[in-house]
Amino acid sequence: MVLPLAEPIGASAGKPLLAVLRGERRDPPPIWLMRQAGRYLPEYRELRAKRGGFLDMAYDPETAAEVTLQPLRRFPFDGAILFSDILIVPHAIGQELTFVAGEGPRLSPPLADATLDGLALVLQRLEPIWATVRRVKAELSPETTFLGFAGSPWTVATYMVAGQGSREQAEARSFAYRDPGEFDAIIRRIEAVTLDYLSGQIEAGVDAVQLFDSWAGSLAPTEFERWVIAPTARLVGALRARHPDTPIIGFPKGAGGKLRAYAAETKVDAIGLDETVDPTWAARDLPSGLPVQGNLDPLALIAGGEALEGAAKHVLDAFADRPHIFNLGHGIQQTTPIAHVEQLVRLVKG
Numbered sequence: 441m442v443l444p445l446a447e448p449i450g451a452s453a454g455k456p457l458l459a460v461l462r463g464e465r466r467d468p469p470p471i472w473l474m475r476q477a478g479r480y481l482p483e484y485r486e487l488r489a490k491r492g493g494f495l496d497m498a499y500d501p502e503t504a505a506e507v508t509l510q511p512l513r514r515f516p517f518d519g520a521i522l523f524s525d526i527l528i529v530p531h532a533i534g535q536e537l538t539f540v541a542g543e544g545p546r547l548s549p550p551l552a553d554a555t556l557d558g559l560a561l562v563l564q565r566l567e568p569i570w571a572t573v574r575r576v577k578a579e580l581s582p583e584t585t586f587l588g589f590a591g592s593p594w595t596v597a598t599y600m601v602a603g604q605g606s607r608e609q610a611e612a613r614s615f616a617y618r619d620p621g622e623f624d625a626i627i628r629r630i631e632a633v634t635l636d637y638l639s640g641q642i643e644a645g646v647d648a649v650q651l652f653d654s655w656a657g658s659l660a661p662t663e664f665e666r667w668v669i670a671p672t673a674r675l676v677g678a679l680r681a682r683h684p685d686t687p688i689i690g691f692p693k694g695a696g697g698k699l700r701a702y703a704a705e706t707k708v709d710a711i712g713l714d715e716t717v718d719p720t721w722a723a724r725d726l727p728s729g730l731p732v733q734g735n736l737d738p739l740a741l742i743a744g745g746e747a748l749e750g751a752a753k754h755v756l757d758a759f760a761d762r763p764h765i766f767n768l769g770h771g772i773q774q775t776t777p778i779a780h781v782e783q784l785v786r787l788v789k790g
Contacts, residue, residue: 457518457585458647460731460763461687461710469756469764471788472519472587473781475771476511480778483510494539498524499568505575512584514778515785519585519765520576522641524569526591526652529633530600532566534559543604550603552611556625566637570644577645588646590638592653592692593630593671600626609658616667627671635678642683650689650712651675656702657694664698672706680707689733693770703727715769719758731763736784738768744780752787 457470478484484507488497497503507523527545531537535547549558573588580586590596598612599605601623606612616623638649656668676688691712692702703711703726713722713734722732740751755766766788772781 454583455518455585455647456583457765458687460765461585461648461689463729463731463763465761465763467760468789469759469766470518470585471766471785472517472521472585473511473768473772474521476515476517476521477507477523478772479774480772480776480781481510481514493541494525495537498528499565501568501571501575504569504572505579508572508576509579512580515781516789517584517785519587520580521587521650522569522573522576522589522646524572524589526589526596526654527599528565528569529590529596529630529637532561532563532633532637533600533629534561535600545599545604547599547603550611551601551626552603552615556622556629561633563633563636566633566640569637570640573641573644573646585648586646587648587650587689588638588641589650589652590634592651592656592668592690593627593634593675594659594667595653595655596630596634597623597626597667598655598658600630609655613658613663616663620666623667627667631671631675631678634675635682638679639682642686646686648687648689648709649679650691651708653690653692653695655694656692657696661698664695665701668692668695669702669705672702672708676706676708691733700725700727703730710763710765712767713769717769719755723758723762729763731765732759733765733767735767735769738770738773738776741768741780741784742773742776744777744783748780748783749787752784756788 456466460466460470491497491503504523508520512520527537530547538546540546598609601615602611653668687709689710689712690706690708693714695702710731710733713732715735715737717735736751736755740748
């Protein structure tokens with residue numbers, strides 16, 4: 441079966457989250473949670489024990505589709521987020537990707553010690569992810585918005601340069617100062633592969649995509665403009681040229697006061713806010729009518745009870761007059777009690 445490149449705009453009427461991404465305000469707001477498919481769910485832990493490590497699961501469409509759908513069976517979330525990883529792109533660019541137990545991902549060779557020209561594209565590594573999208577789309581309820589994603593160029597580059605997550609992203613920041621031409625080449629290679637990767641997700645059936653820039657907050661203002669805003673703007677423009685009806689969420693974690701410039705210059709359709717952003721400030725100072733997503737502190741969700749109720753109410757009240765998708769300010773943590781997620785859904789949905 442050939443799937444459409446994007447659902448017609450009228451299709452958002454039955455999908456509250458998609459409607460908000462297109463500029464409508466809904467009461468109550470739709471809700472999904474970053475990392476909603478993952479280790480806090482006992483069914484995920486059970487499946488992982490049977491199917492192997494994280495990378496094995498992400499590259500097995502049957503398993504990845506099951507993980508994507510698991511939280512939807514427990515909670516009435518308005519969005520499903522594809523189960524995958526932002527490092528699929530450097531893997532397709534030609535670095536080897538492994539996950540070390542207790543330490544996280546490793547990419548080799550790190551570009552701090554190797555050249556981009558030494559990597560050979562392996563674009564076939566994207567195909568299992570697209571297969572996962574097709575499987576999920578076939579099972580997802582028509583009211584649920586399906587979200588694809590990729591890492592933004594800057595954040596992906598930090599892993600490619602260091603070969604792993606790094607303290608304050610010092611390796612990538614130093615590389616960008618020392619050799620901006622070569623660093624720009626890395627950024628543009630990431631852009632090109634990410635464009636095809638997200639385009640393939642859209643063609644396979646996602647309704648919207650999110651760009652995760654988890655390490656955007658580590659850059660000085662001029663570097664932020666050069667390595668976060670400019671590449672994201674180019675990527676958004678190229679993706680919109682291919683898929684004009686597909687909303688794009690930008691999530692520049694840690695951007696703080698640079699959020700206004702990010703929103704204005706990248707022209708994303710919605711902006712994700714981390715938990716350090718004052719929602720009252722964001723509601724007042726971000727572009728009028730721009731949909732926002734966020735931004736409950738994940739630790740408030742772990743706390744539960746009155747702390748959770750007060751924190752959630754603060755977010756809801758701040759964005760009462762703006763298109764708003766309720767979410768966390770970052771991913772749900774593995775120690776989060778199921779009962780607290782249930783409490784949050786009740787609070788948001790009334």
